[in-house]
Amino acid sequence: MAKRSTFPSGIKALADYVHSKGLKIGIYSDAGYYTCSGKMPGSLGNEQKDANTFASWGIDYLKYDNCNNGSKPTVRYPVMTRALMNIRRPIFFSLCEGGEMHPALWGFQVGNSWRTTDDIADNWDSMVTRADMNEAYAKHARPGGWNDPDMLEVGNGGMTKNEYIVHFSIWAISKAPLLIGCDVRHLTRETMEIIGNKEVIDVNQDPLGIQAKKVGMEGDWEVWAGPLTYYRVAVLLVNRGTYTHPVTAHWDDIGIPQGSVVQARDLWEHRTLNQKFVGKLTAMLEPHTSKMYILKPVA
The missing domain is CATH 2.60.40.1180 (Golgi alpha-mannosidase II)
Structure with a gap:
């Protein structure tokens, strides 16, 4: 059930609004008993119930984290895979396992993208380190299954404009999911010039789908x-x-x-x-x- 103080009209109403704008909507859950905050319930043990609920709300994308559990992700994640296959709505399944058990080696059989790294931070060293880690798994990416070096930090203020251009360029040419990680309510013109570069986005979305x-x-x-x-x-x-x-x-x-x-x-x-x-x-x-x-x- 959605938290009423945060979503007073419910997730279904929010999803309908987002879809009316021609956009897709995502949701977050966890392959454990609680999410990584330790406060909200995860999906472990309730995978089919949650998958059915997500479908009824009109969810298009599920980011599935890896906290507060007692078994290997290679055991827990496929349970949600099967639950999603049992519903009639296609939902993109994003494995947020953090790269702990090299999900690039098994993720294609489980989900549509998989985190190849631990969490990124908004600085140059963190960004290029995750670019390097992700690049090592390039041969395992393909249409329908993508390496994910974590969200974009563009617009959060920890790097220069030129460094953010490098960041966005590497993620785009690597066919990584281009997930905006800054507050979209306060986008600057400079940030929009970077994340809105259609020519660079087109490289990311090229149908051949081969990671550089x-x-x-x-x-x-x-x-x-x-x-x-x-x-x-x-x-x-x-x-x-x-x-x-x-x-x-x-x-x-x-x-x-x-x-x-x-x-x-x-x-x-x-x-x-x-x-x-x-x-x-x-x-x-x-x-x-x-x-x-x-x-x-x-x-």
Whole structure:
């Protein structure tokens, strides 16, 4: 039952309102006796009852946490999977196991996304650490089952604009769920420019659904790349260091035939570069900045 002081009209009324805006609605529960606050009940032992309730409310997304329990998540989580399969409403099942038992290795048989890391914090070191942890499981992601390095911190104030652009770019090219983690009631124009970048979101939502990987590293400089539909390649150049340095993507690293002439679309400047590139593309990057491109062979 929904808490009346928080949801006086009930969750069903809230879901109907959200759906009237053309949006989906999610809910939070836990694969334990209580949620992680220790105050609200979890779903352990009541999975089918809760799944039926969520469906009756019109829920589209279930984030399922991992606190206050006495058994392994590989035992508890499939119980909710079966409960959700018994209802007539499709509900996206997000496993928030925190990466403790490497859910990328078994999550596809249980849910639609799985946390590959523990909780993120709103700072540069936390963000890039979770990016690294998530990237290690890239080969296990696919359409219908996604690696989740935790929510976006964009807009919470702990990083610079450039660092938030790196953050959003890595999550997008990694096909991670783009879950807004700031207070949406107080979005600034700068935050909206980042999380509302349609060209970057389109990379995240590309139907091919292949998570990008690091294909080049030298010191603090990285090249991330992954294929897109229509023979295109998404490329992200990142400078994690403390001084300005050129970062280069080579065709043989990113999966483009060596002799190809390539057109580059800069996704943050929203422009197609006049220059055509052969063999490689280089950008000069300041500390904690990135460049994100879609590369398309034209000859």
